[in-house]
Amino acid sequence: MRNPFRPTFGASPYHWAGRSVVLEEFARGLDGYPGEPSRSMVIDGARGIGKTVLLTELEDIAAQHGWIVLRATGREDSVRTLIDTTIPAKIAELAPPAGRAVTAVQFSGFRVDTELLDVPSPTPTLGTRMRDLLGLLRGTGVLITVDEVQDADPDNLSEIALTHQDLIRDEQHVALVMAGLTHGINRLLDLPGTTFLRRARRFELGPLTDDDARAIITATAAKGKPIDADAADLAVEIARGYPYLVQLVGYLAWNRAGSRITRADVEAVCAEAVQTMGSQVHAPSLKGVPPAQMAYLRAMADLIGDAADVSSSDVAERVGKKPNEATDTRGKLLDRGLIEAPAWGRVSFTLPYLAEFLRSDNRTTRVS
Incomplete structure (x- = not known):
């Protein structure tokens, strides 16, 4: 299937x-x-x-x-x-283009001769x-x-x-x-x-609502392996509204499941889903980010823990700067879409599990 x-x-x-x-x-x-x-x-x-x-x-x-x-x-x-x-x-x-002109017509053994027209034309533009x-x-x-x-x-x-x-x-x-x-x-x-x-x-585009994420998982799984309600709830919790994760968690759980997807199936694939998110989303997103901005992100990751956001003043202090001195770095990360400011003086990550990725060794899985 x-x-x-x-x-x-x-x-x-x-x-x-x-x-x-x-x-x-x-x-x-x-x-x-x-x-x-x-x-x-x-x-x-x-x-x-x-x-x-x-x-x-x-x-x-x-x-x-x-x-x-x-x-x-x-x-x-x-x-x-x-x-x-x-x-x-x-x-x-x-x-269909007409690039030839008929120059002679012949029937019952006669032939048709055509001549390729050489019509000059100006160099085309998009307009x-x-x-x-x-x-x-x-x-x-x-x-x-x-x-x-x-x-x-x-x-x-x-x-x-x-x-x-x-x-x-x-x-x-x-x-x-x-x-x-x-x-x-x-x-x-x-x-x-x-x-x-x-x-x-x-x-x-922001995260999907829990209802939308649950509707996607439930309707998609119903095409062959129905998902239990508690399993769907856990999948929604893991995905955090992120469309790619919704599909990834569903995909991995489907491959593991028998005739239906259970909560145990979803629990078993959680770590793999987060690791794949790191290699497929986090690593490309961080490519080309300058050292000063990476230092700011790592400071955020160290301070934020499991919280939703962190004080921008605390982040500035962690990188050895006064709050006004870190404003430019913070602004560039906002422009890159890697962080957001949910409230005055607070910053948070836009990508789920980015803090965990920054705190890890950031290595992809190596196979022999």
């Missing part, structure tokens, strides 16, 4: 819960007029919080409305890929490609999604944003959704030419 849980980044779960406000608002925007605010969205949040999955859901909604979906990622030359590959492929689907594509549509539009914004070239982001703005000014049916880590989205909104995106609908 195939495991229905999907602890893979970007893979849409078989059962969806939460984020309904974003989905519903986007669907209403597609039914509206050019320039609808909900046709321009930026989505940010921590790693594994569900940004890519949400992008996929928005793409599905657009496709159901008859829109063309163009997918880009910050980990490639997104503008060049759109111009040279993605948009031409969509145009070819809608209107001209988009207009060519939009010109083939009637009553629908084009959605561009850009994932992993934090890894994107700033010039690419600016060009996509400016093209989107120009098309809106010309009353074209276009939509743009960009997603990334919080510091990447903040950088995007500070780029020249993207200031209009500050007026776009911005959504910061």
